[in-house]
Amino acid sequence: MANIVRNFFYTLLFFALFLDGCARPAETGTLQVVASIAPLAYFAERIGGTHVAVSVMVPPGGNPHSYEPSPRQMARLGDAALFIKAGSGVEFEMDWMERFLSINRSLRLCNGVEGIRLLRVKHDGLVHQDGRYDPHYWLSPVNGMIISKNVERALAAADPAHRAEYVASSAKLQAELQLLDREIQRELAGLKNRRFLVFHPAWGYYADAFRLQQIAAEEEGKTLTPRQMQRIIEQAKANHITVVLVSPQFSSSQAETIAREIGGTIRSVDPLSSDYQNNLRRATTAFIEAMR
Numbered sequence: 001m002a003n004i005v006r007n008f009f010y011t012l013l014f015f016a017l018f019l020d021g022c023a024r025p026a027e028t029g030t031l032q033v034v035a036s037i038a039p040l041a042y043f044a045e046r047i048g049g050t051h052v053a054v055s056v057m058v059p060p061g062g063n064p065h066s067y068e069p070s071p072r073q074m075a076r077l078g079d080a081a082l083f084i085k086a087g088s089g090v091e092f093e094m095d096w097m098e099r100f101l102s103i104n105r106s107l108r109l110c111n112g113v114e115g116i117r118l119l120r121v122k123h124d125g126l127v128h129q130d131g132r133y134d135p136h137y138w139l140s141p142v143n144g145m146i147i148s149k150n151v152e153r154a155l156a157a158a159d160p161a162h163r164a165e166y167v168a169s170s171a172k173l174q175a176e177l178q179l180l181d182r183e184i185q186r187e188l189a190g191l192k193n194r195r196f197l198v199f200h201p202a203w204g205y206y207a208d209a210f211r212l213q214q215i216a217a218e219e220e221g222k223t224l225t226p227r228q229m230q231r232i233i234e235q236a237k238a239n240h241i242t243v244v245l246v247s248p249q250f251s252s253s254q255a256e257t258i259a260r261e262i263g264g265t266i267r268s269v270d271p272l273s274s275d276y277q278n279n280l281r282r283a284t285t286a287f288i289e290a291m292r
């Protein structure tokens with residue numbers, strides 16, 4: 001009887017192992033990558049191709065300045081080989097990084113910002129007194145070329161067997177980004193008015209790359225006081241601005257009020273799209289219309 005039980009147990013065990021293997025055949029040899037924000041996932045997918053499975057922490061529409069990872073995402077991190085962080089002071093990364101590393105001791109880290117010259121946060125065209133850095137560095141194609149290099153190096157280190165492929169896809173992507181940079185330069189070349197008004201100040205690197213001036217309504221995701229509202233409305237009027245740019249991650253009710261006061265409209269630009277290159281093209285169209 002004991003024998004029968006034992007055989008039955010082994011049969012079950014065999015099927016359990018067999019089924020487990022069947023259920024996840026695609027994952028064998030696939031590098032599990034977690035990116036903190038969607039634009040970084042784009043780089044991992046383009047460079048890693050079929051050798052990687054990429055997931056994103058901050059979900060679409062989520063705000064990285066106030067986001068907290070879910071238990072499911074923490075579990076996924078436990079299986080991941082590589083975590084790509086923005087590394088530029090995005091709040092949740094700083095709060096959670098120690099936890100991330102403690103649940104997965106073999107987790108490799110890729111720092112997206114390495115080698116990128118961070119810009120200080122500006123307000124009213126002036127550098128902030130507390131000297132904070134603007135975290136949104138990925139929104140310039142030239143910085144994208146550096147991110148591409150960083151992700152390429154991390155993937156090659158985590159999976160040396162496919163190094164040549166990672167290097168080749170990264171080179172291709174960098175060439176595309178250089179063309180994209182020129183394309184956007186060309187499109188913005190004729191603009192006389194080069195000031196735009198954006199509610200959340202995510203476009204400082206874009207402005208810097210293309211010689212534009214970003215006027216931002218809010219700071220650090222805080223609601224504007226009536227006094228700040230009045231100031232930004234006056235500033236917008238003085239600069240003949242008629243479009244307030246908003247992003248899907250932030251409430252647009254104050255932006256709508258500003259737009260109403262200046263007799264203008266709101267338009268959406270997304271600083272966190274996973275469709276990196278097309279999103280920069282779409283944003284360029286929005287900026288051109290806003291500055292026209």
Ligand SMILES: [Zn+2]
Binds near residue numbers: 136200201202
């Ligand atoms: Zn932001």
